[in-house]
Amino acid sequence: MARSANVTRRGFITSVMAFAGSVMGVVVGLPVIGYLISPALNAKKSDAWIPAGKLDTYPLGVPTSFSFTRTQVNGWEKTVNSFSVYVLRDASNQVKVFSSICTHLGCRVSFHKSSEEYICPCHDAHFNINGGVVSGPPPRPLNQYESKVDNGNLMIHVIEA
């Protein structure tokens, strides 16, 4: 009976059930895999040019603070990161944009006009007006952002991992 060329009633039903079961398994199973790995597929490296206003408004030779925020969305969670930079314009309109994050342990530095230095309040690090280390524990100069001038507007390039 099992080897007969004719399909038995039981054999037919078994095949149909196996086929229907496999189809349902695939229809449910594949989306489930996609559902689970979905966040891994959106590998996004966001980078943006942040408008920082007219370049003319930044005084010559004096580092001027500029702050902005960036919003990151992870699933149902929104995180707002605040950034603070120092913009330094020289007479030939060359612009340097320094991160105010101390390269030692990440405190915020502030520019002191009296000494013409960026000073970190945490461990008394001193950076000169061009970001170089004068004294204190920092291992390297202040980080700089790439910048460009577009129609007289200063643009700061921010890359987020």
Added chain:
Amino acid sequence: MISKRMFPWLDERLGISGIYKTIFDRMVPKVNWWFTLGSATLFLFALQVVTGIMLSVYYVPSPDKAYDSIQYIMNGVAFGWLIRGIHHWGATLMVITVFLHMLRVFFYAAYKYPREITWTTGVLLLLATLGMGFTGYLLPWDQKAYWATTVGTSIAGAVPGIGDFILRALRGGNDLSGVTLARFFSAHIWMFPLIIIALIGVHLYLVIRIGISSIPKENE
């Protein structure tokens, strides 16, 4: 094929074909399609377990994130709408199949000796299924969920004497709050499922042990 030699080896040690014969090759009387409703319910329950586990990957049972996490499942995750849709409609369908299954057993008088315990566990399974529906309904944490649970728990609070206590026990306080959401979530994914799995175990054991009843005939 290697499985031709592997299977007898495994079967000798695990007794797979014995289990198969007991469950699938058992004697059944000539019955009709109404007798498939139990299997349909079991299938839907398995589907609810799978899709429910999947939903718990992204769902957060907290008042400030529950709604947002579901929006993320619906719009941000691949096939999230499908998984949630199956869970939503599967729940509705399961209540229907459970009820029809009960009506079939009732009208064919299959609850009588020696199947009283099968019937009793079945009734408990019906109540647990309704409990799953009631607790699951709050989890989306939208207006409908919030007010439906407000009304539902108030109805439970109308019991004479101990009503207030029942209401506070259900809500985890006087008001519907994040505490309510957390305990409904816990009931929905832990307590009721474990109760249901245990009862299904007893229910199926009895169905297999006693066998199913035949359709009553005129002069019986």
